[in-house]
Amino acid sequence: METTVRTPAPQALTSDSAADTLGVSAARARSAVLEERILDDPGQFRVLTGDRPTGRLHLGHYFGTLHNRVRLQDLGVEMFVIIADYQVLTDRDVADDLTRHVEELVLDYLAVGVDPARGTIFTHSAVPALNQLLLPFLSLVSVAELERNPTVKDEIVHSRQAAISGLMFTYPVHQAADILFCKANLVPVGRDQLPHLELTRTVARRFNDRYGAGTAVFPRPDALLSSAPLLLGTDGTKMSKSRGNAITLAADADETARLIKGAKTDSERRITYDPATRPEVSSLLLLAALCQGRTPEQVASDIGSAGAAALKRTVTESVNEYLAPLRARRAEYARDRGFLHQVLREGNERANAVADATLAEVRAAMNNRY
Structure with a gap:
């Protein structure tokens, strides 16, 4: 690997007069x-x-x-x-x-x-x-x-x-x-x-x-x-390694299914994407959508009134399919x-x-x- 230092270093991309507050x-x-x-x-x-x-x-x-x-x-x-x-x-x-x-x-x-x-x-x-x-x-x-x-x-x-x-x-x-x-x-x-x-x-x-x-x-x-x-963790709070509520990249398909099955949702049967009032359901929809390359609204429309169980099945299938090639590469490097x-x-x-x-x-x- 090249070890010489590249110069000049990249320059700042904001002017000195720009506000520092990064809202x-x-x-x-x-x-x-x-x-x-x-x-x-x-x-x-x-x-x-x-x-x-x-x-x-x-x-x-x-x-x-x-x-x-x-x-x-x-x-x-x-x-x-x-x-x-x-x-x-x-x-x-x-x-x-x-x-x-x-x-x-x-x-x-x-x-x-x-x-x-x-x-x-x-x-x-x-x-x-x-x-x-x-x-x-x-x-x-x-x-x-x-x-x-x-x-x-x-x-x-x-x-x-x-x-x-x-x-x-x-x-x-x-x-x-x-x-x-x-x-x-x-x-x-x-x-x-x-x-x-x-x-x-x-x-x-x-x-x-x-x-x-x-x-x-x-x-x-x-x-x-x-x-x-x-993305929210399976308990509805911020996904975090330290909180034990995360789906790791290294998890196998069965563990992923178990974690998603236990994820927090709500009692409404119709699945809709509404992050403000339904954060847990919406986070699961977002996760499935990211894996599918679609919008959360499209995923929600497909599930309709099938309820939380159908939502979790959709998320599980989407995540496992998306992560399959990543998991294969990881196993190869681990050897x-x-x-x-x-x-x-x-x-x-x-x-x-x-x-x-x-x-x-x-x-x-x-x-x-x-």
């Missing part, structure tokens, strides 16, 4: 513009995206961001995919089975079509220069800004820690370092991650203002929202664990080269090269 409506409007720019010139973009190795990825991950990664990769966008192993400790006391979880993530990435020959898959802990960016970045953010981050608040509620650690509050700044070390200017996210990206944009702007001497050391990355930013570690070694080498170059630039800007 959902604004992010959707900007995403539409970005999609046109991607088609016109994919080479101007660099993406940072990734996941914490806390378990297998699920359908919420797939339709929220994974399929976007593959689409962008295939269009020619440069892709960095981080396995954020240090960040496992944000909401739990011990990182259990970390090696296995990292391998499972790599398997999921390869199965969905992320190509290590065209992108960089790497682990957070293997890139020391990335972590050195955290300290100057923390100096740019107030305690109040960290405390009011809504995603952090939600993670605290669902934390597995005996006591909330300081790492939890620095989580958004860790993510800022993950994004900015490679000067990514585009981040595929679901709407629940917009506050984190907002803080990253703030960190980039403040670093440039304080140390940039009139030049932009870091771009201010844009969000690229997926068409399905939020060669050595290849998984080769992917990480090469990705870590590439990420380290980029991070070292960025840290050298940061030290020069801060006048601390000794």
